[in-house]
Structure formats: structure tokens, C-alpha cells
Amino acid sequence: MSDRKQFRDLADPEVAREAIASLDLAPDSETVPLAEARGRVLAERIDADLDVPGFDRASVDGYAVRGRDTFGADEADPIEFDLVGTVHAGTEPDVEVGAGEAAEISTGAVMPAGADAVVMVERTEELTDADAETPSAVAVRNAVAPGDNVMLAGTDVAAGARALGPGTRLTPREIGLLSALGLDEVPVRGTPTIGIVSTGDELVRPGEKLHSERGEIYDVNSYTIAAGVEEAGGEAKLYPHAGDDYAEMERLLLEAADECDLVLSSGSTSASAVDVIYRVVEERGELLLHGVAVKPGKPMLIGELGDSAYVGLPGYPVSALTIFRTFVAPAIREAAALPEPQTATVRGRMARRERYAEGRLRLMPAGLVTDADGETLVYPVDKGSGATTSLVEADGVVAVDPDTEYLGEGEEVEVQLFSPDVRAPTLLAVGEDDPALSRLLDRLDNPRFLPVGSREGLRRLSNTIPDVAVVAGPVDRDVETVDLGGWTREWGLVVPAGNPERVDGLADLVDRDLAFVNRGRDAGIRASLDAAIEDLATERDASRRDLTDAIRGYGVGTKGFESPARAVARGNADAGLGLHATADALGLDFVPLGTEPVRVRANPDRVEKTGVEELAAELETASDVFASLPGYDHDTP
Known part of the structure; x- marks a missing residue:
């Protein structure tokens, strides 16, 4: 019989908020020196015990x-x-x-x-x-x-008068008044301490050695959530990874509960046999809620452990941050007596229609972009909640009611920002990743680039969401664009230093049993490779399929433009599809197969947008960038 915990009765989001509100997160008050009181919140009323000034x-x-x-x-x-x-x-x-x-x-x-x-x-x-x-x-x-x-004496503050009330946040002006009253220390609300425990045997802390062959990944949630805790007014305390061992998970959670006002865990909250964290809460505390009718973030836990409050967040980074910001951050701010940021939301129009009909609240990750007139447009970010890069592509979330079937293009929506510091990028570019492009973007103020590949970049440009698409190789589709300029780059096979297998060209991949690492189908350089394979097939009077079947590794493509070269550098492949510049940067050898164009193509409606104009200007004057990269040549429209 299965021992899995099923999400049969998902709680309404409002019930989840009420459950968190019922938890006691508020720490004891403390007294701090006046010099350390800026930004803190008074715990009690301060009355003047002398006139200010004390004389006429x-x-x-x-x-x-x-x-x-x-x-x-x-x-x-x-x-x-x-x-x-x-x-x-x-x-x-x-x-x-x-x-x-x-x-x-x-x-x-x-x-x-x-x-x-x-x-x-x-x-x-x-x-x-x-x-x-x-x-x-x-x-x-x-x-x-x-x-x-x-x-006159007491004109500023009269003795016995109420100087400042409880709940007052101490800014420089309040510090000045307290100084005038002669106070060298003040009673303030305690800062809620939030313990953070990430679970999962696969997690490794940043800075430690990563063993990808074991399926290890760096711990994203601990640091992401810790930053959110600090931003909300709490003090984050990170604990070691609990792994998936019940006894160790229990020990760490109880230790955190003993030392903190709130314990947050991420991962191990879903309905699988190895996800046992809810059992720890049930056996050593009280589980108030398991599962919320919200997407993303359904597997959410709320309860108590000892004298501490407990909330279990989902394991995927975007889900964890979304649930934290929506449900947990407001509770931390309340415990810290900090107001909800006034600039934490923006309004904009949907850049395209988005369908939705799942019968539960959807917290749709959304990105921001501005049009040529500076109006804010909102687009859905949907890479799956497990994609870490969604954290930097998404600027916030749009709450979509359960009964909403779709959001129409042009419909006004409210975006709850992940942080008050979030601002729309000055330029939203998509398409082919490239070392020259990276250098160009470094010269712009607050650009955003999404390396989705040339084919996908053009597809997105056809949906009119991005400002520009960077397209490499023989990739084209019927999309109206404005060519801003570009360059050419030398592509070919990246091989180990010294070229031990004496790889001479594409024919070696076909005729010899060499391990090859390819790029994904959306990459422009992959289209250049396919065109070269087609030419070789014609030359041999063979089918293209015969040649690709003969290349060991052709059918599996990597996303990153350096990934094939790095596989070669690790000794995992004899050759990889890549650029001359990449081989040079990694100290590898290179077998040239040709050159390909890279063009920056703009959304016709955005050519007068400041960020697009600045990129176009850099393209015209950035000869130094292309001169610094082997195999590159500057080209203009």
C-alpha cells in the first residue's frame, strides 16, 4: 500500500494566508544603541522627559x-x-x-x-x-x-509630551529627535529570525565542488529566499542541507525551530514517497495545511514546530520565490513592523493573449518590456518552474483568478514585482548567444538577453514581444524586421589541444567512430552544420539522413554555445560544434568549416526605442569588439 501524501483537498489561497497569519512570527523586543537604530521600529512610546530646547x-x-x-x-x-x-x-x-x-x-x-x-x-x-x-x-x-x-523652552518638544509612538520606523529625522531627547539607546521591535533549510541529496552550496555526473546541482533556493527574507525585514539564517534522510531532516528542522521565529524549507513537500518532510511536521509539531490551490506552488506546507512557525516551500526556484513573495514575505514584514512597499506593483498591458483555464489561482510569472512610447507591456514567462533562468527573466507575477479563461492582448494587468527594485529592461533581446553580442550588451544600460536560439528568437519576434532578435546562420522565416547590422563569425569543430584524433573536417565525423557534441535545433550554428551536411550528402550522392545517422552524437543537442567545447575540454568528446573564438578562449584546437552571418533584426515598431537606438549605434562603432575575437569580422547593413 502506498504511503504517499495525496493533494486531494487543496486549500483556497485565502485560507493559506489566514493560516500563515495565525502563526506567531513576531520576535521579542530589544534595546539597541541609538547609533544602530536607523531603520528599526520602535517597540513602545517615547515620551520626552525634558523640554527641547531646555531654555529660552x-x-x-x-x-x-x-x-x-x-x-x-x-x-x-x-x-x-x-x-x-x-x-x-x-x-x-x-x-x-x-x-x-x-x-x-x-x-x-x-x-x-x-x-x-x-x-x-x-x-x-x-x-x-x-x-x-x-x-x-x-x-x-x-x-x-x-x-x-x-x-521658548519646550517649543520643539515639551517635557511629558508624546515624542514618538510605537511602530514608528526610525529614519534620520527620528534619530535626530531622539538625540535631542538625550537618549543613547531605544527599545525596538526585534528582527524576526528566519531559518532556511534546503532539502535534497542533489544540492551543493555555491563555492563547493559540483559533481554533475552524480546529478548534483547548486542550491539556488537557500540564497534566493534568504535575499527575500532580508528584503522583507527579517534576518536569514542558513542551515546545512538536510538531504533526503528523515533523521537528519528532523534534527535540522528542530534545531532551526529552537533558534528561529520561522522555519522555511524548500523541496520535499510534494506527494512522493521520498518527500517525508510533512511527516516531521505532523509528528513533531502541527501541520495546519498541506497543498494550496495555486499554480505554481501547489505543494505548500504550513504548520508549527515547537514554538516556531513553519512554512514549506516548493523545490523549484520560480515556484519557491513566487510562493514566498505572495504568502510569506507579507507575514515577515508584519512581524518586523515594516509596511508593504508602495512601489511593489506596476500596471501594464498584456503583450499577447494568454490562455488559462485550470480552476485554481495562477501566479503567472511575467516579464516586463516597454514599447517605443515607454508604455509597459507584460508577457508570460513559461520555462517551467524548474528553470533557474526564469528567476532573472521574470520580473514578478500576475495573479490570474481561477475562473479566468484567458488574458487578452492589450488587457491591463497588475504585476506584483519580485522586488521594489525591479525595473523593465531598456532593451529586450532574444536569439543566438554569441561572445561578441555579450560585449556589445555590456555597453548598454540594463539590457536583458534571452539565449533562446535563432529559430526561437525569430518566432518570438513574430509575436512582437522582444525588441530585437539576434539571428545566426541560414535561419529565416517570414517575419517583418529591420536589420540593424551584424557581423560574421568562423564556425567549425572544436577539438582537444593538439588535435589527437587528427580531425580534418566534417567527413571525419561521418566516416570514423568519433564522439561528437552537437548544438540544439534552434541554434543558428546548427543550421550552418546541417547545410554543410546537405552539401556533403549531395557530393557523395547519399541522403542527408544516412550521414547524420553515421555521426555519433548528432541527434543530441546542447543549448549553450560553449557547451560542446567544454565537453571536449573535459575529455567527454572528440569534437564539438563551436566557434573559433570559443576554442581559442578555452585553449582548444579548431577545425574551420566556414563562416556564417549574425544579424541583429529589430521589431519594426521599436526601432525608435532608446535601447534599440543605442544598440544600433554600438553596432556601427564597435569594430574593436570584433577585432578582439578570432574568426570575427565586422559587418554593417
Whole structure:
């Protein structure tokens, strides 16, 4: 009998939000030095226990007087006052002002006894006796009332007043006020500590040696989710990988629960026999929810472990980030007393129609692009939630209601951004990956390139979503485009240094039992290879199929333009399809088979877009880029 956990009763997304809201994520308050308080949130009210300022002080440079003595003074008939001394800021007055007397005073200085107003220095004139070296009197040409140009004690903050309330986020201005109150430490909300545990025997931490032959992959989720935790106001704490061992998973989860306010795990939440994490929660805590009616991210867990809250995220990076941002990040922000970012959403129009009818909430990963007028367009990003590159192609998600059958082209939608810092790329390019292209894109501000291959690039350009498509080799389809320019590159067979098998050309792959690594069908260089095979077949009066069947490895194509060369460098192949420049960069030998054009073709509606114009300008002037790459030659329209 199977022991798999089935998702028969998927919870409504709102039920999932309520379940997370019921968890206690809030940490205890703490007291921190004022110097470390910026960005923190006050845990309790702060009352002033002294007046700010704590004394009556002059707000201008001038002369402290009794206001009533200046009545009637003007430019035509000034009133003379006897000078009785000077008061400087930061010193205690040693004079007293009586009737008809004045004391020179600096801005911020304590008002001397007897004085209740200050005449600005610009409205006075010092009077000096003929036989004296210093002024003995001052002529006042402006009347002032009691209190004029004086900041009374407690004007800024009065003793006993409520200075700042609980929940106040401490920015530089609040820090300034607390400083004025003389506080050197303040009570603040604690920062929620979020423990992150990634599960799976196949995971390896970045920086450690990766054994691809064992099926190992680098751990994406731990660092992605940790960055999201920090952005939401929490403190991320990474734990070692739990693997798929029940005992180790249990030990790590309980350790994290003992040390953290919330434990997040990724992976091991789906309904398979090896995914046992939900059993740990059921046996050592309380499982509140298993499975949510949302796509992506159905296998989601919510529960409690000891005194800690627990949420299990899906294992695929895009699903994990989407579920985290939608359900978990708001709870962390609330626990940290931080507001929802005001800039976390944008509105745009759908760039194309998208069908959907699955009866559950869909959190559709979406990318942003702008048209020539700067209007935001939204397009679906659908590589499958296991594709890590979707993390950088998708800018956020569009929540599609369960009863929505399709989103129409031009329909306005709201995109919930993965981060408030996300902005649409200045240029969205797709197509053939190429070392010269990479150098050109480095010279632009915030471009985005999707290496989907020449054929797929043209297909996407026909859907009018990208700004430009980079097309290599003899690849074409009926798509209206504007040619911005391009280059040629030498292609052929990449072989080990020294060419130990003495590979001389394409015929060697056909006639000898050599291990070959090909490129995928969407690559333009693959089209160049196929054209060369067709020519060889004609020359031999054979069928193209006969030749391709004879090439060991022809039918399996890699995506990356360096992948075949790297397989050769590892000793896994005798030859690989690649570029002269790639062979040179990796220290390998190269057997040339020809040159192929690479063209940058623009969406006709976007040629006046700033990013497209900047790329076109770089194409015209970037001869240095092509001169630096073996086998390249600059070409213009």
C-alpha cells in the first residue's frame, strides 16, 4: 500500500494566508544603541522627559531686550539702548537686562534674565563714544513684541509630551529627535529570525565542488529566499542541507525551530514517497495545511514546530520565490513592523493573449518590456518552474483568478514585482548567444538577453514581444524586421589541444567512430552544420539522413554555445560544434568549416526605442569588439 501524501483537498489561497497569519512570527523586543537604530521600529512610546530646547534661546543674531522698551522705534526715530554685555551660545549668561538696556546675543544662546525679545542685528546700529574703543550703546530701528525671535523652552518638544509612538520606523529625522531627547539607546521591535533549510541529496552550496555526473546541482533556493527574507525585514539564517534522510531532516528542522521565529524549507513537500518532510511536521509539531490551490506552488506546507512557525516551500526556484513573495514575505514584514512597499506593483498591458483555464489561482510569472512610447507591456514567462533562468527573466507575477479563461492582448494587468527594485529592461533581446553580442550588451544600460536560439528568437519576434532578435546562420522565416547590422563569425569543430584524433573536417565525423557534441535545433550554428551536411550528402550522392545517422552524437543537442567545447575540454568528446573564438578562449584546437552571418533584426515598431537606438549605434562603432575575437569580422547593413 502506498504511503504517499495525496493533494486531494487543496486549500483556497485565502485560507493559506489566514493560516500563515495565525502563526506567531513576531520576535521579542530589544534595546539597541541609538547609533544602530536607523531603520528599526520602535517597540513602545517615547515620551520626552525634558523640554527641547531646555531654555529660552535666541533664534537670530542680534540684541536681547525687553520688548515693551522698543515700542515706537522705526527707521526715522530709533531708540537707543545701553549695552550691558554679550551672551554667546553654549555659555551661561552673566548679565541681566533692565529697562532701556540690551545685551548682544548669538543665535542659540540662552536668553539673559530680564530680556524677552531679540532685535535682529540688521535692524540695529552700534553707537560708540568718541573716546571709547568699544560700543556703549545700540540704536534699535525696529519694534519687537515680547517673544519675537525667541524660541521658548519646550517649543520643539515639551517635557511629558508624546515624542514618538510605537511602530514608528526610525529614519534620520527620528534619530535626530531622539538625540535631542538625550537618549543613547531605544527599545525596538526585534528582527524576526528566519531559518532556511534546503532539502535534497542533489544540492551543493555555491563555492563547493559540483559533481554533475552524480546529478548534483547548486542550491539556488537557500540564497534566493534568504535575499527575500532580508528584503522583507527579517534576518536569514542558513542551515546545512538536510538531504533526503528523515533523521537528519528532523534534527535540522528542530534545531532551526529552537533558534528561529520561522522555519522555511524548500523541496520535499510534494506527494512522493521520498518527500517525508510533512511527516516531521505532523509528528513533531502541527501541520495546519498541506497543498494550496495555486499554480505554481501547489505543494505548500504550513504548520508549527515547537514554538516556531513553519512554512514549506516548493523545490523549484520560480515556484519557491513566487510562493514566498505572495504568502510569506507579507507575514515577515508584519512581524518586523515594516509596511508593504508602495512601489511593489506596476500596471501594464498584456503583450499577447494568454490562455488559462485550470480552476485554481495562477501566479503567472511575467516579464516586463516597454514599447517605443515607454508604455509597459507584460508577457508570460513559461520555462517551467524548474528553470533557474526564469528567476532573472521574470520580473514578478500576475495573479490570474481561477475562473479566468484567458488574458487578452492589450488587457491591463497588475504585476506584483519580485522586488521594489525591479525595473523593465531598456532593451529586450532574444536569439543566438554569441561572445561578441555579450560585449556589445555590456555597453548598454540594463539590457536583458534571452539565449533562446535563432529559430526561437525569430518566432518570438513574430509575436512582437522582444525588441530585437539576434539571428545566426541560414535561419529565416517570414517575419517583418529591420536589420540593424551584424557581423560574421568562423564556425567549425572544436577539438582537444593538439588535435589527437587528427580531425580534418566534417567527413571525419561521418566516416570514423568519433564522439561528437552537437548544438540544439534552434541554434543558428546548427543550421550552418546541417547545410554543410546537405552539401556533403549531395557530393557523395547519399541522403542527408544516412550521414547524420553515421555521426555519433548528432541527434543530441546542447543549448549553450560553449557547451560542446567544454565537453571536449573535459575529455567527454572528440569534437564539438563551436566557434573559433570559443576554442581559442578555452585553449582548444579548431577545425574551420566556414563562416556564417549574425544579424541583429529589430521589431519594426521599436526601432525608435532608446535601447534599440543605442544598440544600433554600438553596432556601427564597435569594430574593436570584433577585432578582439578570432574568426570575427565586422559587418554593417
